[in-house]
Amino acid sequence: MLFNSLSFIFGFLPAALLLFYLLGRVHRTAGVIFLTAASLGFYARWRPQDLWILGFAIVFNFLVGGVIQRLHAAGRLRAVRGVLAIGVVVDLGLLGYYKYANFVVDNLALATGRDITLHHIVLPLAISFFTFQKIAYLNDSARGEVRGTGFLEFSLFAAFFPQLLSGPIVHYSEIIPQLRGRMFTRFQARNLMIGLAIFSFGLFKKTVIADTLALYANPLFTHVASQHYDVARGWSASFSYMLQLYFDFSGYSDMAIGLARMFGVKLPLNFHSPLRAASIIDYWRRWHMSLQRFLLAYVYQPIAIPLNRWSAERGFGRWPGFAVTVGVPTFVTFLLSGIWHGAGWTFIVFGLLHALYVLTNQIWREIEKAARKRRRQAKLPPLEPGWLRILGYRLLTTFALGFTNVFFRATSVADGWTVSKAMLGLSGGIGSAFDGTAMSLDMALVVGVAALIVVLFPNTQQIMSAYRPATNYAEWRGVNHPPLMWRWRPTPFGFAFLAAVFFAGLMMVQRGEAVFLYFNF
């Protein structure tokens, strides 16, 4: 069942809300049990035979987390590390088997020339997301940040349907206190309507914008070998997909945040206008934020901290030290980020390209830092970048992303290279821009409007900023205000506007219920 389906919007959701609040009114535990069961039912609706995997992940991590918490309380930190390692290995083993076994075996067979085959393993929906959430839970337990979790509340935390399928990847400390809050299971019209507003914006992004962009982007990435790409056609493909991906995934994230809010739970942000970022580092702070937070905390830092110590002990100079303390963890983190997205060489190229971009950005920052230091020493005022320079940074970031997104979308590295080569001008000029094969008038209109929305308009949390739309919104409140700022208010006009947004989103569902792009991961 998709969030953008009529059966969900008019069937599952109202029924779940009604029963949750009715049962919660009778007894809080009844509401929690119901919501957990509804979440598991929601998951089972996709492929009932995969429910056991989610069930196993819940039970296993609850038990292992409990052991870790007890060991931590007893001060047995070495044992904590051991049990944590076992838990993480089992979680990653499950993910590895379901997501990567076919890829590894196929490539092994190719590399060795031996006839090694493995039956096709169907990827259980959301396994990448819920595995990371459980790993975060185990790590939080090992850090002593988790105490006294009951099985029921853990199950709800682990299976809560709004964020189960594609995130945001949440931490224990963000959700459990809310589930224990006095007002949880109590109906509040305010939460319902704020949630509905956020959900409506997400629905609009998905069905009106992303699915329209898909009509143009998909043909440009289908049968790539048989199409001719020049510069114009290559960039048309890249930009239309980049915008589609942004509106699709940020639309999903808004819907997830809105749905959780309807049940009285706030989730963390997953996007904060990443396509307005002025650097690739800034971009990664704002794109799929909950994944980046996970990778930073559980991949980057565990690698960078000992390397920093080691580099300091060895007395490495500026650039060798930079290579060890920043280069290595960045490279590993983005490689893993690429692999996390999918078992394929295109995702590895995607990860490596981003590693290269981020490292280049880090080097640039080092150079700028040194320049600022020199100015300070010369007692000159700091040089702030002007608007033209910031515009240049933004354009550079956007164009750089154009290449990575091509590999993210392409079905093979060869296809990705065909499009990228054209974008670099190695396959012809811009002739297709004039004969209408790169971008028809209607496509130009759709892509143009989508780009203007990205550049000029506020994002969902900025529109809803008066109502603390996410757990971590305070951190982002003042970041990157758009040229056209507008805040939603609960006035008759506000509700009528919301109705129009919801109506438009609902109508476009009728074109066909398209799966969210991130459901593939």
Place this chain on the structure above:
Amino acid sequence: MKRVHWLRGAVVFATAVAGLCVAAAALPDNEYQRYETLEKTIQNRIRWIYERVHDDPAPVDVALIGSSRFGAGISVPQLEAGLRRLGTPVRAVNFSLPENGRDLNWVLLDQLLTTKTPRLLVIGVIEKPGRYGHPAFKYVAPAAAVADPAYFGNLDYLHNLIYLPYRQMRLFAAVHFPELLGLPLTFDPARYPGSNLETTGTTRTGDNILLARDRVVPRAHLDALVARYRRGLNPPILGSRLADVEFGDERTYIRRMVALARAKHVRVAFLYMTYFSGGDAIQERPFYTQYGPIIDASWVATHPEWFTDAVHLNKFGAQALTAWLAPRVAVLLRPEPAA
């Protein structure tokens, strides 16, 4: 502007959404374009049906209407030739379409009777009607028909109703931007395949699927298909008293079709076809016989060499069935004896 209470806001929201839906559903459209919207689907023959009714002056004396079983089973050119040989030269049409659903049959009959006056209407019936309406109904039925639940327990009603505002917005846009939406406003003779379209044998659907119906299928494969088909034949659940609810689509719209036909003095008959090796009784026999005779063609079910799958005849089966049907239709075309 003054803030309103959240619950009052919810009411404003719900009212505005409902208002927008009603306003969108009331948008005018071009009927021809409505029948073009299924051009790239398995239901693509529906545009031809509309054109045959409204843009082709050739009369219609015999109209056959039903599911794909009847489309694949009855060849109109052969039926016309057979009737001619029997001294009954008539013009026939086969308005059968893939999938069951009597609501669409009713819409098509209503269209037919606006411009033609057939002498005989043959309604294709099967061993057990479905519980749902036709999936193409929401695309082509007039807005008022979609908005009308027609009977208590209409399982498609909400699904169809929620589609209506979108459909009308799209069709309204298509009136003003026909090329952008790929829906020409008027009939183009170059696209019209002729008065007596052949629906039997191998055909290609609008979504480019080849329906290969000029071959004989191995018996074992046919048996497997039949076994699967039988598993989907769920017996009635609610009992005979509530048959009008459980099989509301079949019963309500058959009644409506008969009423339309009788108003135009069109004789009604039913043609029964079953699946390969199916010996089941016609579940709705007493219901159908109230309105007309049943021509029982279940004898074809004993011929494995005539089926391409569990329910559809190949061209050899269609030839045999049509040849058998022609004299029976000729009898029904004779003036009814005065009561």
